[in-house]
Amino acid sequence: MPVARVLVDTGLAHLDRPFEYTVPVELDERAVPGARVKVRFAGQDLGGYLLERVPAAEHEGRLAPLRTVVSDEAVLVPHVLQTAQRLAREQAGTVMDVLRLAVPPRHARAERSLTERAPEAVGPPDAPDEPPVSWTRYRAGAALWSRLSTGQSPRAALLTTPSHDPLTDWPRTLADAALATAASGRGSVLVVPDRRDLDRVDAALLAALGPDRHVVLHADQGPQARYTAWLKVLRGHVRVVVGTRAAAFAPVHDLGLVAWWDDGDDLHVEPRAPYHHVRQVLLARAELAGSAAVVAGPSVSTDVVDLVERGELVAVGGLGERTSAARVRVAGEGHDAERDGPAARAHIPSAAWRAARAALDHGPVLVQVPRRGYVPATRCATCRAPARCATCHGPLSLPGSGGQPVCGWCHRRDESWSCPECDGRTLRASVVGARRTSEEIGRAFPGVPVVRSGAPDVVASVPARPAIVVATPGAEPVAEGGYAAALLLDAWALLDRPSLRASEESVRRWLGAAALVRSWADGGEVVLAGAPEHAVIPAVEALVRWDPAWFAARELSERAELDLPPAAWAAQVLGSRDHLREVRDGLLALGAEVSGPAPTTGAGAGAGAAHAAGPHGAASTAPAREEHLVVRVPRSADPGLVEQVRAHLAGLRATESGRKVADPVRVRVGPHVLD
Structure with missing residues (x-):
C-alpha cells in the first residue's frame, strides 16, 4: 500500500478533500490510517490526517512523499471520521472544521506517560438484577433500563421528575443507564451543558460504577489532562465518558449508549463552524454505531417533540402524581389583586414576599431574576421611551446606584443623555437586574444571608439552612434537600424576548428552577411574578400544570402551520x-x-x-x-x-x-x- 490518502488542514473550503502522497520506506510502519502526519502543500508544511493506504494512486502525475508522521497513534478512528463527514454534509461545512473540534491537540508527554493496557484488563461492572429505583419511578423506565442491560438499543426522550434524593435524582438516572450499558459490554457517552452539571454526573458515575471506570472531558482541563483522558478512551482503558459539548465525539469502544441532558440549553450549540448541535452529533453516532440514544431533561424542546412525533424517539417518564413536584402559583391572580391592589403587580409582589417569609422558616429560598447586573435596561422617566445610546443606538444600562448610564453594546458612558422624544433627562428602570434585587431583598429580610449566583461567579450548591439565593437563569445553585420556595420574577422579560423560542425557553428556565424546589407534599411552593395579564399565556399554563410536553407539542404544531x-x-x-x-x-x-x-x-x-x-x-x-x-x-x-x-x-x-x-x-x- 504505497499511496496514502491524506486530509490536509488547509483551512480552505474548496480543498476539503483527500490528497494522495507516497509513503517513504522509513515511514511505512508508522503511517497507519488515522495517524497525524505532515505533508508539503502549496509550498509549506501542513498537518493532516492519514485516512487510508491504497495500492495505486488515482492521480496520474508524480506524487509528493509524506514529510513525517507526527505520531503513529491512530487518533482518527473510522466511526468519528464518518460522523464528521456526515455532519459536514448536513451543515454545509467542511470535514476539517468538525475534526478540529472532535480530536484534541496532541500532547507528546501524555502519549508517553500513559501506559498501554488491553481493554480486557478490567471487566464490565456488575449490574443489579432488577432495575434501580432511579428508573422504576418513571413510566416505561424499567423496560428501557432492562433493554440497555441486555444489549439492546432503544431510543427514548425521558421527561424527568424532580427529586432531591441522590439515588433518584437525574444524575443518578444517567449513571444507572451507563451502568446497564457497561454491564452488557458496551460503552457510553454522556453530554451535559455546563461544568456544574458535569460535576454532579461525575459523582453519580463514581457511585454507580466505582473508581477508574469513566473519564471526564471538558474545556477547563489543561492540555495534558484532557489529552490523557481522551487517550484512555481511545486505547480502551475506559468505556464511559461524561463531558460537555466536545465530549460528544469521544472515540468510545463498542459504543452502546449516547445520552444528553437538557436539549434546549444553548450551550449545546457549537459557536464555531459548522455550528452544529450536540443532538445532531449524538444521533448521527447512534445511527452509525447502532447504539441506544436517550435525551433527558425537566422540560422538552420542540426539536425533541418533533423526533418523537416522527417516531425516531419514544416518550418516557413524565410527572406521575402532581404533588411530586412543587405547587405553582401566579402572583396577581385570584384574591391577590383584590387584597394587594397595585402591589400585586410590583417587581416583587406581596404574594412573593409572603411566600418567601413563610418558607425561610424551613430552608433556603430561590429568587430567579432574568437579567444580571444592576439595571440592565432603562427608559425615559417622562415619556417611557427606551433609552438608547447616541452613538450605536444600543440599550443604556445603569451599572450601580447613582452611576452614569452605559451602553450595553459599545460600552460608552453617556453622561449628558437626553430623550430624543421629549428632551427628558431622567431615567427609570425598565428591567431590574440580579444585583439590585439582592439589595432590595437584603433590606427586606435583615439578618438573612443573601447569596448571589450568576456569571462569572456561579455558586454550585447551598446548604439547607435559611438563606435567600438570587440567581440568573441557568446559574441556580442546588440546595441540599431542595429549596423551600422559589420566586420567579419578571416573567414578561423572558416572554418578550425577540426570539422564536422565547416561550419555549421561558418554560425551560422556569421548570429548571422549579425542579430544585421541594415537592408539594413537602411544602414546596413556586411563585411566578410579572406574568402578562392581558391573555392566557400557554407558557404560564405549562408551568402551572407542570406539562412541558403539552406545551412543546402545541408550539411545534403552530410552527408547522407557518x-x-x-x-x-x-x-x-x-x-x-x-x-x-x-x-x-x-x-x-x-x-x-x-x-x-x-x-x-x-x-x-x-x-x-x-x-x-x-x-x-x-x-x-x-x-x-x-x-x-x-x-x-x-x-x-x-x-x-x-x-x-x-x-x-x-x-x-x-x-x-x-x-x-x-x-x-x-x-x-x-x-x-x-x-
Missing part, C-alpha cells in the same frame, strides 16, 4: 447586502423560501455601525455592515430540495474560497439559526 423550524429545514447566510442579493437569486432559482437581506441585530451590528462612523464621527474604511438571509425549505417541498440547497451553499463557500473572496459569506444550518 413552516418554521424544526418543522421546516432552515439556514442562515451572513455577509454584505450586495453579496447576499446574488446568493438570494440562486437560492430562489432552486425553489427555496428566502427572506432578506436584513440587518443583523445585536451587539455585533451596533459595534459595526460605531466603527463605520469612525472615532471622531468621520467616515472610515470599515467593512460593510453584516446582514443576513434566512433560507427555509418546508417539509411539503420536494424531498430532494434540502440536499440541493445544502449542496448549493457548500458549493458557494468552496467557490468563494477558491476565488479568495475578501469577505466570504458564512453559513449556519439548523433549527437554532432563528433563535
Whole structure:
C-alpha cells in the first residue's frame, strides 16, 4: 500500500478533500490510517490526517512523499471520521472544521506517560438484577433500563421528575443507564451543558460504577489532562465518558449508549463552524454505531417533540402524581389583586414576599431574576421611551446606584443623555437586574444571608439552612434537600424576548428552577411574578400544570402551520447586502423560501455601525455592515430540495474560497439559526 490518502488542514473550503502522497520506506510502519502526519502543500508544511493506504494512486502525475508522521497513534478512528463527514454534509461545512473540534491537540508527554493496557484488563461492572429505583419511578423506565442491560438499543426522550434524593435524582438516572450499558459490554457517552452539571454526573458515575471506570472531558482541563483522558478512551482503558459539548465525539469502544441532558440549553450549540448541535452529533453516532440514544431533561424542546412525533424517539417518564413536584402559583391572580391592589403587580409582589417569609422558616429560598447586573435596561422617566445610546443606538444600562448610564453594546458612558422624544433627562428602570434585587431583598429580610449566583461567579450548591439565593437563569445553585420556595420574577422579560423560542425557553428556565424546589407534599411552593395579564399565556399554563410536553407539542404544531423550524429545514447566510442579493437569486432559482437581506441585530451590528462612523464621527474604511438571509425549505417541498440547497451553499463557500473572496459569506444550518 504505497499511496496514502491524506486530509490536509488547509483551512480552505474548496480543498476539503483527500490528497494522495507516497509513503517513504522509513515511514511505512508508522503511517497507519488515522495517524497525524505532515505533508508539503502549496509550498509549506501542513498537518493532516492519514485516512487510508491504497495500492495505486488515482492521480496520474508524480506524487509528493509524506514529510513525517507526527505520531503513529491512530487518533482518527473510522466511526468519528464518518460522523464528521456526515455532519459536514448536513451543515454545509467542511470535514476539517468538525475534526478540529472532535480530536484534541496532541500532547507528546501524555502519549508517553500513559501506559498501554488491553481493554480486557478490567471487566464490565456488575449490574443489579432488577432495575434501580432511579428508573422504576418513571413510566416505561424499567423496560428501557432492562433493554440497555441486555444489549439492546432503544431510543427514548425521558421527561424527568424532580427529586432531591441522590439515588433518584437525574444524575443518578444517567449513571444507572451507563451502568446497564457497561454491564452488557458496551460503552457510553454522556453530554451535559455546563461544568456544574458535569460535576454532579461525575459523582453519580463514581457511585454507580466505582473508581477508574469513566473519564471526564471538558474545556477547563489543561492540555495534558484532557489529552490523557481522551487517550484512555481511545486505547480502551475506559468505556464511559461524561463531558460537555466536545465530549460528544469521544472515540468510545463498542459504543452502546449516547445520552444528553437538557436539549434546549444553548450551550449545546457549537459557536464555531459548522455550528452544529450536540443532538445532531449524538444521533448521527447512534445511527452509525447502532447504539441506544436517550435525551433527558425537566422540560422538552420542540426539536425533541418533533423526533418523537416522527417516531425516531419514544416518550418516557413524565410527572406521575402532581404533588411530586412543587405547587405553582401566579402572583396577581385570584384574591391577590383584590387584597394587594397595585402591589400585586410590583417587581416583587406581596404574594412573593409572603411566600418567601413563610418558607425561610424551613430552608433556603430561590429568587430567579432574568437579567444580571444592576439595571440592565432603562427608559425615559417622562415619556417611557427606551433609552438608547447616541452613538450605536444600543440599550443604556445603569451599572450601580447613582452611576452614569452605559451602553450595553459599545460600552460608552453617556453622561449628558437626553430623550430624543421629549428632551427628558431622567431615567427609570425598565428591567431590574440580579444585583439590585439582592439589595432590595437584603433590606427586606435583615439578618438573612443573601447569596448571589450568576456569571462569572456561579455558586454550585447551598446548604439547607435559611438563606435567600438570587440567581440568573441557568446559574441556580442546588440546595441540599431542595429549596423551600422559589420566586420567579419578571416573567414578561423572558416572554418578550425577540426570539422564536422565547416561550419555549421561558418554560425551560422556569421548570429548571422549579425542579430544585421541594415537592408539594413537602411544602414546596413556586411563585411566578410579572406574568402578562392581558391573555392566557400557554407558557404560564405549562408551568402551572407542570406539562412541558403539552406545551412543546402545541408550539411545534403552530410552527408547522407557518413552516418554521424544526418543522421546516432552515439556514442562515451572513455577509454584505450586495453579496447576499446574488446568493438570494440562486437560492430562489432552486425553489427555496428566502427572506432578506436584513440587518443583523445585536451587539455585533451596533459595534459595526460605531466603527463605520469612525472615532471622531468621520467616515472610515470599515467593512460593510453584516446582514443576513434566512433560507427555509418546508417539509411539503420536494424531498430532494434540502440536499440541493445544502449542496448549493457548500458549493458557494468552496467557490468563494477558491476565488479568495475578501469577505466570504458564512453559513449556519439548523433549527437554532432563528433563535
